[in-house]
Amino acid sequence: MTDFAIAPPRSQSRAVRIGLRWLLYVILGLFALYYLLPLFVMITTSLKSLEEIRTGDLMALPREVTFDAWKTAWSGACTGIQCDGVKPYFWNSVLIAVPAVLISTLIGAMNGYVVAHWHFRGANIFFALMLFGCFIPFQVVLLPMARVLGLMGIAGTIPGLIFVHVIYGIGFTTLFFRNYYVTIPSELSKAAKVDGAGFLRIFWSIFLPLSLPIIVVSIIWQFTQIWNDFLFGVSFSQAGTQPITVALNNIVNSTTGVKEYNVDMAAAIIAALPTLLVYIVAGKYFIRGLTAGSVKG
Amino acid sequence: MAPILDIKNLYKNYGAVEILKDINVSIEQGEFLVLVGPSGCGKSTLLNCIAGLEPITRGELHIGGRNMTDVSPKNRDIAMVFQSYALYPTMTVAKNITFGMKVRGVDQATQQEKLQQVARQLQIEQLLNRRPGQLSGGQRQRVAMGRALVRDPKLFLFDEPLSNLDAKLRVEMRTEIKELHQRLGASMVYVTHDQIEAMTLATKIVVMKGGVIQQIGSPAEIYNRPANLFVADFMGNPAMNLIPAKTRANGVGTKIEIARKDGAPIVLTDTQNRNLPEDVILGVRPEDIGEPDHRASQTAQAAECMVDIVEPAGADTFVVMQLGGKHVTARLHSETSAQPGKRQQLAFDLGKVSYFAPDTGQRLN
Numbered sequence: 001m002t003d004f005a006i007a008p009p010r011s012q013s014r015a016v017r018i019g020l021r022w023l024l025y026v027i028l029g030l031f032a033l034y035y036l037l038p039l040f041v042m043i044t045t046s047l048k049s050l051e052e053i054r055t056g057d058l059m060a061l062p063r064e065v066t067f068d069a070w071k072t073a074w075s076g077a078c079t080g081i082q083c084d085g086v087k088p089y090f091w092n093s094v095l096i097a098v099p100a101v102l103i104s105t106l107i108g109a110m111n112g113y114v115v116a117h118w119h120f121r122g123a124n125i126f127f128a129l130m131l132f133g134c135f136i137p138f139q140v141v142l143l144p145m146a147r148v149l150g151l152m153g154i155a156g157t158i159p160g161l162i163f164v165h166v167i168y169g170i171g172f173t174t175l176f177f178r179n180y181y182v183t184i185p186s187e188l189s190k191a192a193k194v195d196g197a198g199f200l201r202i203f204w205s206i207f208l209p210l211s212l213p214i215i216v217v218s219i220i221w222q223f224t225q226i227w228n229d230f231l232f233g234v235s236f237s238q239a240g241t242q243p244i245t246v247a248l249n250n251i252v253n254s255t256t257g258v259k260e261y262n263v264d265m266a267a268a269i270i271a272a273l274p275t276l277l278v279y280i281v282a283g284k285y286f287i288r289g290l291t292a293g294s295v296k297g
Numbered sequence: 298m299a300p301i302l303d304i305k306n307l308y309k310n311y312g313a314v315e316i317l318k319d320i321n322v323s324i325e326q327g328e329f330l331v332l333v334g335p336s337g338c339g340k341s342t343l344l345n346c347i348a349g350l351e352p353i354t355r356g357e358l359h360i361g362g363r364n365m366t367d368v369s370p371k372n373r374d375i376a377m378v379f380q381s382y383a384l385y386p387t388m389t390v391a392k393n394i395t396f397g398m399k400v401r402g403v404d405q406a407t408q409q410e411k412l413q414q415v416a417r418q419l420q421i422e423q424l425l426n427r428r429p430g431q432l433s434g435g436q437r438q439r440v441a442m443g444r445a446l447v448r449d450p451k452l453f454l455f456d457e458p459l460s461n462l463d464a465k466l467r468v469e470m471r472t473e474i475k476e477l478h479q480r481l482g483a484s485m486v487y488v489t490h491d492q493i494e495a496m497t498l499a500t501k502i503v504v505m506k507g508g509v510i511q512q513i514g515s516p517a518e519i520y521n522r523p524a525n526l527f528v529a530d531f532m533g534n535p536a537m538n539l540i541p542a543k544t545r546a547n548g549v550g551t552k553i554e555i556a557r558k559d560g561a562p563i564v565l566t567d568t569q570n571r572n573l574p575e576d577v578i579l580g581v582r583p584e585d586i587g588e589p590d591h592r593a594s595q596t597a598q599a600a601e602c603m604v605d606i607v608e609p610a611g612a613d614t615f616v617v618m619q620l621g622g623k624h625v626t627a628r629l630h631s632e633t634s635a636q637p638g639k640r641q642q643l644a645f646d647l648g649k650v651s652y653f654a655p656d657t658g659q660r661l662n
Contacts, residue, residue: 190350191383195397195444196371205396209387 046070046265053261069262073270077263079250086267088240089247093227093274095158096243100165101222107166108173108218109211113203115174116181117189127178133171138231141168149236156238164236165226172225173218180214181207216282223278244271299362301326301484302347302452307356309342309508316342317508320356324486324501329478332488333495334505335531340488343505344456347486349373361451376445377454380461382437384429384444391425394443415447435466442477455487459494471497492532496520504528520582523651526658529580535628538586540621541655542579546572553579553647555621563600563620567647571662580651583615586627588635589644596648604641607633616641 041058046069048062056063075085114120115127145164146155154160184207192202233243242250248271252264300323309317317339324330332340345351347358349370358366365373376397384393392399394415395408416422419439429437438458445453455474459467475498478485489495495502496516504511504519504527512524523529529537545552550568557563589599606617614629627643635641652661 185381185383187379187381187383188385190345190348190370191377191379191444192385192396193350193370194348194375194377195448196400197396198371201400206385206387 042265042269046073046262046269048262050258050260050262069260070266070270072260073251073263073266077251077260077267078254079247080254086244086247086251086270089242089244090270092158092237092241093243093245096161096165096233097223097226097274100162100169100226101219103162104166104169104173104222105215105218107170108175109177109208109215110203111170111174112177112179112181113207115178116184117186117207118199127174130171130174133168134175138168142231142235146236156236156241158241161232161236161241161243164232165222165229168232169222169225172221176214176218176221177211180211184210212285216285220278220282224275227275299359300324301328301361302330302486303357303359304347305357305359307343307346307358308354309339309346309351310354315508317346317353320510322503322510322513324484326484327482328484329498329500330484330486330503331495331499331501332486332503332505333490333492333531334511336490337507338505339508340490340505341456344377344454344486344488347452348375348377348454374451375454376448376450376452377456378441378445378458380457382429382441382458382461384437384440386429389426389428390421390432390440390443393429393440394447397444397448411447415443418446419443434462435470438462438470442474446477446481451484453483453485455485457488457490460489460491474498493534496532502532504531506531521649522660523580524660526578526580526653529651529653533582535583535615535626537651538579538581538583538620538623538625539653540579540581540623540625542577542621543575544573544577544652545575553577555579557603558619558622559603563602565598565600565645565647567650568596571652573652573661574654576655577661578653578655579621580653581625581645582649583626583628585646585649586625586643587629587646588633589642597644597646599642599644601640602643604635604637604639607635607637 044060044062045053045058047065047067048056049064049066049068052063073085075087076083077085079086079089111130115123115130149155149160149163152160152163154163188206189202192206197205227243228245229243230245230249233246234249237243237246248267251267303323304320307317307320308315320343322330332343334340342351346353347360349365349368353366356366357364360373360375384390385396388396391412395412398408398411412425413422416425419442421436421439421443424432424436424440429440432440438461441458458474459470462470471494474487477483478498487494487498496519499516501513502516502519503513506527512519512528514522519528519532523532523537526539529539540555543554543556545554550566551571551573553565553567555563555565587597589597602618602620604616604618608615608617609631612631614631614633614635616627616629616633616635618625618627629635653659654661
């Protein structure tokens, strides 16, 4: 149909169109380069020896590729007085992020299901309050949260950090799932009710299997938030339970003598890898889930 | 025997808004009840109340002789087919059909046996391993029926199950539902806005408007003796002609005078003495106006009318005229000689007409 609109193409306007298209590509390419530059510097620096960093150019490729800095960053760099690298803290982060992501996603799914399909008195107010929770700045809850954690006896522990992240994440995950579930026709849950299914059965057998796309969204969001969190990590942890973001800060800020840029860079990349991985792996399922869900029915 | 479904003085409010007002309906075992009315008349809400998916505000509801007013849907011994079919998208057809039994803890062997039986009955055996997304509209419809049939309930509920199908398939499925009803002898409640579906399927029709029942009766009663102007206008296609007229009682019967813009009024004589008010609305079905030689009924009376439009429709030809300031449609046979702009002798079968009061809209005869 659009053929009629643009036919017959005049050679002049066509040339202009192609020119504009190329201009667009060039601009986009420049932006991509600009954004990739820090990553390039990080990777090349992490593969250089300290000697080369001192004498060479920041932008140059490494003359001699060495993984020593990575080894040091992983298991030998000093965070204050300890020199175990980021390895123990990496595992701390995993132990915090994985349960916190899963629990907050599950609770969010349940909340969203209730708000969208089980109309109870005050459901809208409940949902509004949940939404409000998304807008509370981290700093505001620091002191009250510290007190609550103390009362619960989980201050400074990994379960404590899991608890904090779950509480903080529920607002977002509820929002995601609620908005997804309102698009599912209520006849589906009515049919299941007539079939004899109860509250949990309908959630488990009908709604959860439909939720893959939004589960992926929730996991990406929550994992990124929790893994990259610094403030809660530094506030509610103690020696031995710190997440990797805190360890990274300590490595970079507490070196004495020569600053080991290559180790800092390697540690930073290690700290960023899991979120990158989640985007790459889950992103694929995200697209797949979206298209699978779009089947009319 | 107690009626299979008995609704007494049912009211349903949403906040201050009354959706259903004083509903009283009951059906016997094996009856096919159709709730019909324009959208927003409360018919689907009533069905949801019967299913227990909507709580009722006041009144009582009995199914199979038991008071089910406050019983949850799963314990009402009902099955329901939804307008959107509401098949579980992530389950195969087989799982869709057996889900209800699985939830109720029926053993595997019985589940499989019943599944096969229903699949055979509905000819969906080859679809059992597919998912709803891979089925056509008609196939989904069948699966939804299968899910209801497998339950073998006291009462089947249908919520506009055919309205998402194309015209041809709709007629086919309609026949199939009727056949199913006859074969199973099951009791059914069926909601539709399509008056033809109501007429063809029902053993009993409830016509609703604005949350109030307008008339309950067999299809023939509803069609031949509509209780008020709304029912008269809603049921039947083309709709009943509703012509303002004046009546005058004389010794033999009643003279009925219909005004015309071109010439003297038509005067018909109803031989029965009906004791009518002076102003009435005369209701005549299009098929009760015909050519005199095709209308040999004793109660038919001929009059000459100016034909405005002729609409051949294959089996019949419809002609439209202006009488009493209204368009009046007559159903003539297909070889009629009627011509637009020409006069035509037409016979009105006064034995089958309805009279309505213009102010209240209620039936007078």
